[in-house]
Amino acid sequence: MNSRRTIGFIGLGHMGGPMAANLVRAGHRVIGHDLMPELLGTAVANGVEPAGSSAEATAAADVVITMLPAGRHVLGLYREEGALAAARPGTLFIDCSTIDVADARSAHGTAVAAGMRALDAPVSGGVVGAEAGTLTFMAGGGEAEFAEADPLLAIMGKRAVHCGGPGAGQAAKICNNMILGISMIAVSEAFVLGESLGLSHQALFDVASTASGQCWALTVNCPVPGPVPDSPANRAYRPGFAAELMAKDLGLAADAARAGGVHAELGARAAEVYAAYAEGAGTGRDFSGIVGTIREKSAPHTVREGDGA
Ligand code: NAD
Numbered sequence: 030m031n032s033r034r035t036i037g038f039i040g041l042g043h044m045g046g047p048m049a050a051n052l053v054r055a056g057h058r059v060i061g062h063d064l065m066p067e068l069l070g071t072a073v074a075n076g077v078e079p080a081g082s083s084a085e086a087t088a089a090a091d092v093v094i095t096m097l098p099a100g101r102h103v104l105g106l107y108r109e110e111g112a113l114a115a116a117r118p119g120t121l122f123i124d125c126s127t128i129d130v131a132d133a134r135s136a137h138g139t140a141v142a143a144g145m146r147a148l149d150a151p152v153s154g155g156v157v158g159a160e161a162g163t164l165t166f167m168a169g170g171g172e173a174e175f176a177e178a179d180p181l182l183a184i185m186g187k188r189a190v191h192c193g194g195p196g197a198g199q200a201a202k203i204c205n206n207m208i209l210g211i212s213m214i215a216v217s218e219a220f221v222l223g224e225s226l227g228l229s230h231q232a233l234f235d236v237a238s239t240a241s242g243q244c245w246a247l248t249v250n251c252p253v254p255g256p257v258p259d260s261p262a263n264r265a266y267r268p269g270f271a272a273e274l275m276a277k278d279l280g281l282a283a284d285a286a287r288a289g290g291v292h293a294e295l296g297a298r299a300a301e302v303y304a305a306y307a308e309g310a311g312t313g314r315d316f317s318g319i320v321g322t323i324r325e326k327s328a329p330h331t332v333r334e335g336d337g338a
Pocket residue numbers: 039040041042043044045062063064065068083096097098099102106125126127128152153154155156269270271274277
């Protein structure tokens with residue numbers, strides 16, 4: 030480590046908790062805050078100093094990292110909770126949450142108007158990546174801000190890409206996840222089609238994983254149990270990457286496509302498919318469980334227990 034930083038970390042949930050713990054392990058001082066006392070307790074057990082409010086977490090910090098559910102939480106924190114007002118001028122605010130591009134630009138503008146510096150740096154890699162310190166960061170903001178954040182991002186992740194100015198990280202994130210959502214539906218439809226044609230899951234996997242159907246949804250997060258032993262399909266679709274989060278990201282992508290007049294037909298349809306799944310059978314499940322819904326809608330008599338729904 031080059032120098033010990035004091036980091037305010039707000040949002041210690043599935044992602045933020047292990048990210049903060051990795052920063053502590055690397056020798057940094059981390060002052061954490063979360064609305065849920067039990068999460069703060071877990072963070073404290075991992076060496077995080079507790080703060081009773083977001084303002085308390087930012088007051089002594091030279092870098093503040095937020096990992097919150099949505100744009101309204103980030104903007105609320107910046108504008109209403111006094112997180113910016115309490116911070117020292119010039120503090121670098123890094124928002125790692127996945128939020129709307131317009132909200133990210135708004136948050137950036139609010140931080141800069143308050144005399145702070147800002148970077149959006151959403152992540153890919155899920156809870157497993159957060160725990161292992163192997164996330165990919167997609168950053169938006171100035172060169173100097175990215176350069177300052179980079180050593181910290183390198184602790185929490187294996188790769189950080191500077192995508193452009195404010196909001197560019199969020200833009201890259203929703204474009205990537207639009208690919209992922211569409212490809213998971215495609216892979217799932219192919220497995221169900223294969224089943225109806227008498228093809229084993231392993232045979233289809235062995236062909237597609239080394240042919241032109243190869244993609245992350247197939248080779249890492251395979252939606253049927255068996256071919257990829259670590260995929261959520263082998264543990265009753267426990268996330269992983271929750272269907273609710275995929276629905277959220279696809280909604281952000283579809284909104285952005287509509288706003289920009291982009292004809293993203295499959296992106297829009299994938300957003301509808303995942304919105305319905307997340308509110309129904311997919312509640313609390315990994316997004317790959319969509320295969321069960323496709324199977325169920327295709328031929329109810331072929332539904333097998335444990336194969337998702
Ligand atoms: P989470 O719900 O587990 O954690 C968010 C935490 O923020 C919660 O613990 C909540 O109590 C806290 N919080 C909300 N408002 C707060 C406030 N004002 N002050 C303090 N704490 C507050 O969510 P998560 O799974 O950790 O995801 C966080 C972000 O990362 C989301 O934007 C999500 O889309 C994104 N993301 C998640 C994953 C994943 O696999 N979980 C992967 C990539 C990106």
